[in-house]
Amino acid sequence: MPSARRSLSSTVGDFFAVDDDWERPAPPIGPLDWAVGVLLSVTGLLLLEMMRSVVDIDAGGQSHWVQWVAIVSGAMLMVWRRQHPVAVGCAAAAHMFVVGVTMPQVMGQVALQIVYFVAIYAAVAYARHRRSALLIVAGITVFMLLWVAWQLALGDGLAELTQDAVDEGADGWFSPIVAAVVTSLAVNVFYFVGAILVGQVAWRGARQRARLEEQATTISAQSDSLQRRAIVDERLRIARELHDVVGHHVSVIGIQAGAARRVLDKRPEDAAAALGQIEASSREAVTQMRSLLGTLRDIETSGEEPARDPGVEKSPAAHRGPExxxxxxxxxxxxxxxxxxxxxxxxxxxxxxxxxxxxxxxxxxxxxxxxxxxxxxxxxxxxxxxxxxxxxxxxxxxxxxxxxxxxxxxxxxxxxxxxxxxxxxxxxxxxxxxxxxxxxxxxxxxxxxxxxxxxxxxxxxx
Structure with missing residues (x-):
């Protein structure tokens, strides 16, 4: 019987693991985190000044140092992206909105675009709680897309795009307005949704590695437990062997000793035979006990280097007879x-x-x-x-x-x-x-x- 088709919400929920209680551990802030923030800051400033050398940047009338602060403040958010992923994601979204409204071309710099993408990615990949993190990231994405749509509908962005198309004599299949709206929305959808999907794939990879580590730890613990159980079982076996060997031979010795005592004066040859039996039984008992104690010694010293002193017995197995x-x-x-x-x-x-x-x-x-x-x-x-x-x-x-x-x-x-x-x-x-x-x-x-x-x-x- 074919299995029932799963609903879209169930499929999406399983992909994003909204019911998974696992919390991805956050590594401490290290030199690499500071290096990423500093590198993006320096790269953003250099690219900003290079572009300023080529074109006039629309910074909303803000001075250069304000633009530099915008670049550096955004880039340095990367230092805390793994320790506080959701907070950094929210801060990056606010930064993007404020800088985009006041200094649109500064917000469009490559360094800041990388910062915003990584911030959303980190909010998904490193968040401690799946459901709350995904709700916040989805809210940020919807807000940003609405902001883009508002810019296109009521702002100057659409007018500028269509004016450039008229000035350059564009003759494509679609009208400049339709093409500009669809292209702008598609780019932003891929940008935000792509960051979310890549972040979730990274989280699932970390979750799988954590499962494998847990399984390896469990297997190791079970292996140690089985090894200890095997040693205990072997000791119990040896204890039973010793009990049987000692009980048997001591009983034989007692019987033969009693017989020898009764016939010692009247039949010396029978007494001698009984004493010989005592001697043989005692020797056999000593041999079997030595074998068992050697096995016990092997359990205690397993994995250790054998003795190298020529006067010390290297292996008790040499004195063991067949069972x-x-x-x-x-x-x-x-x-x-x-x-x-x-x-x-x-x-x-x-x-x-x-x-x-x-x-x-x-x-x-x-x-x-x-x-x-x-x-x-x-x-x-x-x-x-x-x-x-x-x-x-x-x-x-x-x-x-x-x-x-x-x-x-x-x-x-x-x-x-x-x-x-x-x-x-x-x-x-x-x-x-x-x-x-x-x-x-x-x-x-x-x-x-x-x-x-x-x-x-x-x-x-x-």
Whole structure:
């Protein structure tokens, strides 16, 4: 359906932006403003005296110094054209009228004509309030055109023009009166309307530049905000990693230490094996913590020059190992299978090798969930059995997911309530991947933790 045609008043109002509240900032008066005023004054005086050397100037009987004052006073209005545009426009219109009535040929000098044009242009281009400025400029224009029409109708201007045409034997298509009136009005209309249009175009250009600057400032602020948010999110991720790593390995160390203590006298070889497990778990914990702390250090020192001291570590990345994936879950579960807790691991996938194609970030999330859930079983549950099941289904768009489920047969152990940060970390990890979380006791007894993450095309490696 074709759009309705807009009215002329709406089009004009949009062009002149009468409803725009933006105020163009006025620059302070500087050397350039004074230079413009002085240059126009000197140029106007020189041109006036040059013309006086050629023809007799009709100055209404005014002395030379009065004519000079008229030139200089008009030219110096340009100094304040940007700071007080509307006031200068009104002053220029009054100057034009007074000088035009008393010294018509002085008013017609090129320098003063430039002054009047620029004054009207500036009143539109630099005005703070659009509607009031345009009303004042339109009033000035109408007044000037009426004054020109009055001069032609009742003054001597039309008689002089027609007399010159008769004396020179003009033989054009139109009568001297019609030609003189139309030509004079057209020149003045183009003069005043042209100044208004050029001023409005300049104002619109300044408005567009201001919008672009605002957009650039907004984009810069949003970029800084996003950068800060990314740093905060990364710190939260590292905090969750540290919580999971420390909780898991400390739990393993506690279990193995208890086992070693019980069999130290009767079965020294079993105690030695438990101590070896403690040693390996502590080393792995230190390695993972160093990697995470190195990442945190990278966040703090991003953008800084790396250390140049040969004795100082240049980059913590050199000591970081690969992040755990779904392939590491069997070892994680096996490390918990000791003492009073028996653990089992099972992998269910829609086709062989599907778990190996899951994106690392999803594999790491499911690994950490299982790690935290097993640590919670050790610390807060009476469970003697814990089963971990990983499921990877890749049956096409909308039917692909990866999940990990940890189920035990215990009840909450009295006096071991945690801070809740572990479960909060699980939910945050799942939420970051648009996953779902199920945490709570089972109707048949025991406790279940299940996290499912949907798989998109970008979440499955080729």
């Amino acid at each position: 755990p994936t779904l392939a590491d879950l069997p070892d994680l579960v096996a490390a918990r299978d000791s003492g009073g807790l028996r653990t089992a691991y099972r992998l269910v996938e829609s086709h062989d090798g599907a778990h190996a194609n899951v994106a690392p970030r999803i594999g790491l999330t499911l690994y950490r969930v299982a790690q935290e859930a097993l640590a919670n079983v050790t610390r807060h549950s009476t469970a003697t059995v814990a089963d971990v099941v990983t499921r990877v289904v890749d049956d096409g768009p909308g039917r692909a997911y990866a999940e990990v489920e940890i189920v035990d047969n215990g009840r909450p152990r009295a006096g071991t309530s945690g801070s809740g940060l572990g479960q909060l970390g699980m939910r945050e990890r799942a939420a970051s991947l648009h996953g779902t979380v199920e945490i709570g006791p089972r109707p048949t007894g025991g406790y279940r933790v299940r996290v499912r993450v949907p798989l998109g095309e970008s979440d499955v490696r080729a």
